[in-house]
Every structure is written in C-alpha cells, then in structure tokens.
Amino acid sequence: MKCKAIAVLCGIFAGLAISVSAHAADTHTYSIKSGSYESTQLVWITPDENTELYYTTDGSLPSSQDKLYDSRIPIIVTDNTKIRCAAYQDGSLVENSSLTVRIRTDSASASKESGCYKDTIKVKLTCPDKDASIYYTTDGSKPTEKSKLYKGALTIKKDTVLKFVTIKDGYTYSKVVTEEYFIGRVYEEAERQTLFELVNEVRKEYGLDPLEEMKELSEIAQQRAEECSYYFSHWRPNGTKWDSLLSKLDLKRNDRAENIAYYYATPKRVLNSWMNSNGHRKNILDPNLKYIGIGYYDNGYCPYWTQIFLGDE
Secondary structure, X not given: OOOOOOEEEOOOOOOHHHHHHHOHHHOEEEOOOOEEEOOOEEEOEEXXXXXXXXXXXXXXXXXXXXXXXXXXXXXXXXXXXXXEEEEEEOOEEEEEEEEEEEEEOOOOEEOOOOEEEOOOEEEOEEOOOOOOEEEEEOEOOOOOOOOEEOOOOEEEOOOEEEEEXXXXXXOEOOOOEXXXXXXXXXXXXXXXXXXHHHHHHHHHHOOOXXXXXXXXXXXXXXXHHHHHOOOOOOEOOOOOEOOHHHHHOOOOOOOEEEEEEEOOOOHHHHHHHHHOOXXXXXXXXXXXXXXXXXXXXXOOOOEEEEEEEXXXX
C-alpha cells in the first residue's frame, strides 16, 4: 500500500527558523542509497530528534496528513519504490528529499553451463519468480522486452552466445545472464580446437579415420606444452621420458607418439611444419592411432605446441 511522509519541526523561538532552514539537509538520513538491489530492502530513516517525519512511497510530496515515520520500524521495499520525505515549519516546507529504490527481478538460469559440447544440446531457462517473463537473444546482443520471449527449451546446433534477462511489471530488469556454447568443439581454447580440426582434416584427405580427443590425454599434452617452455625435449625436466605421464594413468600402450614444437604462431603453421617432417608426419598419419591430446602454452615469448597420440588398448 502506498503511504506518505513529512517532518514537522518543533520549535518555540521564531529566531530558530533561520538556523533550521540553513541545516535542513541534515534533518534526516537514509540507511541505503538510491539504486538497484537484488532483493527486498529494509529502509531506515534517521530523523533529527526535533522533527516529526512524514513520508510517502509513491513519489508524491507528503503533507502532515500522510504517514508518520516510526524510527523503530523500517520501511519495507519489495518492488520499485520512490520514498519521499518532507519537513514543514509553521506551514512552510523546510526540507524535501527522496530515495529511489529499484528491486531487480530474480535472475533466470540455464540448464547448460557455458562450454564446449560435441553435439546439439537443449537448453532450458528457468526463473524462481514464475510471474516473470524471460527474454533472450542468440546473437550476442543485449536482450530487452522487444527480444524473443522464452516459451520452451532452446535447441543449440552451432556456436551460440545466449543472453537472457527476466522482466516483471513494477520491477527493474534482472541482470543479463550470458552463456556461450561451442558445438562440435572439444577444446575451449581456439588454438587447441583449431589444431584438432586441422589434424583430422589432413587425415581425412589421406582416407584415415579421424582421431578422437581423450580428456586425460589432453591434460597430459597441456602439461607437456608447459614443460617444453623451459625444457624443450621429449625428455621431461625430471629426467624421465615423456610417456612416463602415460604410465601414471595406466594409459601406456604399444602405439603411442608425441609431437612437440615451438615458435609457430598459428595452428596452421605448426601443422605445416610437422607435415614437412617425416617423423612428425608419420605420427599424424599413423592408421594405428585412435586418440589425440593437444597442448598449447604461450609463456609470453612464444607459443609451445604438443600432440600426444594413442592407439587402442
């Protein structure tokens, strides 16, 4: 329910009027600042001890006939509200101040987090407030009430930047939520993903089956890329061979190989370099290999690249 408020100064001597008017801005303060908030707010007002404070919550100028503020009880703000206070003396207005509190609509959430997915996915959007509406875009633009209204699960078939916002009458827009989906990708980093795709394109040209990414193998490859940045060798800094990392995870198999390189700025350039080297080329085109892990690490001076290959058990 919308209410009103005013502060009436209690003074005996007319001579005090000038002093009170000069300090009118100090007669009361608010416990919070004007702005947007994520949930219901309790607003406390600290009045001057010599005033009686009246207020409204509809933005109108309060009079002495409106709601008298009780400093023991906060004003509860559950939706967008403009609290306005005023102080009068001898029928004249000596202070007029306001506080604007905007409450955001509850944010919605997506059933799928940002990330790389191998195949088409279904994404559901839900909001705790069932009376709020969700609007979204899939081109990276900021959603508004003029955007698409969410009505059911979204089918994501290609790389998509999904942005959505919840809107409800009487409330401020929720914060915009962004989820970015990469479909048909196995690496979040563009460098690793591009190299993965280029390797399989080359194998396809030679009539070979594509290599499958193996998470454990990619973690090892990434570790090797970082190791190569300060000890460039198929031997590890601790003196063991590169495939000792496979042994730790019980992944060491008869068919295994490692390609390493540095300096090359792009996936295409490093792959061309490997393809022009008999040993590296043999690893990339080995028909007995089934899995691949790719590492990429830039130490600030130049990139380091690693490919680790593995056959079936």
